[in-house]
Amino acid sequence: MVALPVAVVTVLGLPLALQRSDEALRELAHARATEARQLSSAAVQALSHGEREVLRQRIADYQDRTGGRAHVFNARGRSVDGALCLLSPDELAQQNVVRAALQGQFTDSSDRRVAKAAEELIVAVPVIHGGMLVGVVVVCSALDDLQLKQWTIWAVVAVIAALALAASGFLAEPLARWILRPVRYLEAAARRFAAGDHDARVPVHLGPPDLRVLAETFNHLAEQVQHQVTVQKSFVSDASHQLRSPLVALRLRLENLEPHIAPDGSRGLEQALGEVDRMTGILNALLLLARAESGAQAVECVDVRAVAEERVASWRLVAEPRNITVTIDGEGDLVASAVAGTVDQVLDVFLDNALRMAPPGSTVQVRLVEDTAMVAVQCIDAGPGMRPDERARACDRFWRGARAAGEGSGLGLAIAASLARANNGHVLLQEGPGGGLHAELRLPARGPARAERRPGALLQKSRG
Known part of the structure; x- marks a missing residue:
């Protein structure tokens, strides 16, 4: 200035x-x-x-x-x-x-x-x-x-210049604040909007006229985008709801046809029922994804250890026939700030992927760690893992890796990432110690236990 x-x-x-x-x-x-x-x-x-x-x-x-x-x-x-x-x-x-x-x-x-x-x-x-x-x-x-006379002229001009510079220096800071304050509001609103807060708006009565017009334009754009996103989410939710009943009816009809199917047609009937189940799973995943992105649910304190132990116990029933061991370890009581059901659903996605990729006789580890700010739920398998480029795309909707062999809907990790973002957390995918996949959910910690932890504990434990 x-x-x-x-x-x-x-x-x-x-x-x-x-x-x-x-x-x-x-x-x-x-x-x-x-x-x-x-x-x-x-x-x-x-x-x-x-x-x-x-x-x-x-x-x-x-x-x-x-x-x-x-x-x-x-x-x-x-x-x-x-x-x-x-x-x-x-x-x-x-x-x-x-x-x-x-x-x-x-x-x-x-x-x-x-x-x-x-x-x-x-x-x-x-x-x-x-x-x-x-x-x-x-x-x-x-x-x-x-x-x-000439020196007098130069002296007068110098004094006038000094006074002008002093006045400009005195006025520069408030003028800069007046001009830049709406820019900072606009930057903050743009960051919030990009992070998923579609209610972010900018005050339109601050700064020069050009910046006020820019603020109004941003607000109009935000409203249009918010409307389009709302329409899209409503369509996905409504379509999923409307399609569930026909799929249930279709499955019942296929099951009723089983006594009338010749033995050589049983294989085709099983494949048809499998496709119906797969479509039902995709619809359920889309409904869950729509709810995760709505951001309208209340945040509460979640006992991460209790939820993780309950989900591990359920998935052990799936792992035992394949001779896969599922373990869980962690210290103390872990309490996270999240929407009820977030930890359950994300851990289900992690364990489902891990058990499908882990070889028989291997171990899937679930670790619970916490530092002063975050609670982490880690799932580590001994499967083939993912390449760096695959990990970068794994949370995209409908993306499936080359080793998926047609299994899954390609929405599991996308749902997990959306649930994490909706709770001010995130999902981290990295290579496991034995070459498998290390999937991690991080959520904001809540409760007195986190104040007793020393900073850096989360990173140190996650690397162990």
């Missing part, structure tokens, strides 16, 4: 000071030229009739009155009479303004009649008598007064 006033003062103040200094020089030159013309009548008498006493008296009077010195040259450039300037008569005759006057030039252009030499201002005026050039009157004036 200060650079702009400095540039403005420099661009405006410097030319102004130069212009005023040049005007002072021209004014002094004009005054000396007028005085030289007044001496030209006496110079005519001296040059034409040899009456030098009158000329000397006029030159002496001029010197006493103005402090300047005058000298007269004849048409050949030879000194006739006058007071000595700082330059000798021969040096004075060689000055451009004197030589121009000896050529009879009557121009008022300062570059021909005015020259700075030895700290003097030299003005030369041709003397004309009977239409003929008879000589030149040269006036020499010290530049002390001119320099004082």
Whole structure:
């Protein structure tokens, strides 16, 4: 904010000071030229009739009155009479303004009649008598007064510039706050909106008019996007609800056909029932995803250990026929701030994926850890794991890895990630210690137990 006033003062103040200094020089030159013309009548008498006493008296009077010195040259450039300037008569005759006057030039252009030499201002005026050039009157004036005037001009401009800069510096901070405050509001609202808070809006009465228009435009855009997202979520939810009844009816009809199906058609019936079950699973997942993204459910304290132990006990029934062991370990009571059912559903997704990928005879580990801010539920399997590019896409909707072999809907991890985001948490996928997949849910901690944990415990334990 200060650079702009400095540039403005420099661009405006410097030319102004130069212009005023040049005007002072021209004014002094004009005054000396007028005085030289007044001496030209006496110079005519001296040059034409040899009456030098009158000329000397006029030159002496001029010197006493103005402090300047005058000298007269004849048409050949030879000194006739006058007071000595700082330059000798021969040096004075060689000055451009004197030589121009000896050529009879009557121009008022300062570059021909005015020259700075030895700290003097030299003005030369041709003397004309009977239409003929008879000589030149040269006036020499010290530049002390001119320099004082020029320094005064520069001092005044400098003071004005300093006052302008001081005023701009004093006003810069409140002006910057006035301009940037709506920008900060806009940035914060954009971040919240990008994070999923579609209710984020910007005040429209702050800042310059252009920023107010920008705020109104952002709010209008946010309302349009929010409306479209709401319509999309409503469509997914309504469509899922409407399709569940036909699918249930279709399954019942297929089951009722079983007694009437020939033995060689039983395989096809089983495949049809499997597709119906798969479609039902996708619809249930879409409903769960729509509820997770609605963000309308109340947050409460969740006993993570109790939920995890209950879900592990249920999934052990699935793991035992495949000779897979599911273990759970962790310290203390873990309480998270989340919507009821979040930990259950996310852990179900983790365990479902782990048991489908883990080889027989392996172990699936569920770990519960906590630090001062977060509670983590980790699920580590000994399966083939995922490549880094697969882990980057694993939470996309309907994405399935190359090893899925047609299993699953591709919505499990997407639902888990949406549930985590809705609770100010996140899902982390990384390579497990044995090359399998390490899936982790992190949620904000809640309760007195977290205050007793030392910072960094979560990261240290998760790496163990």
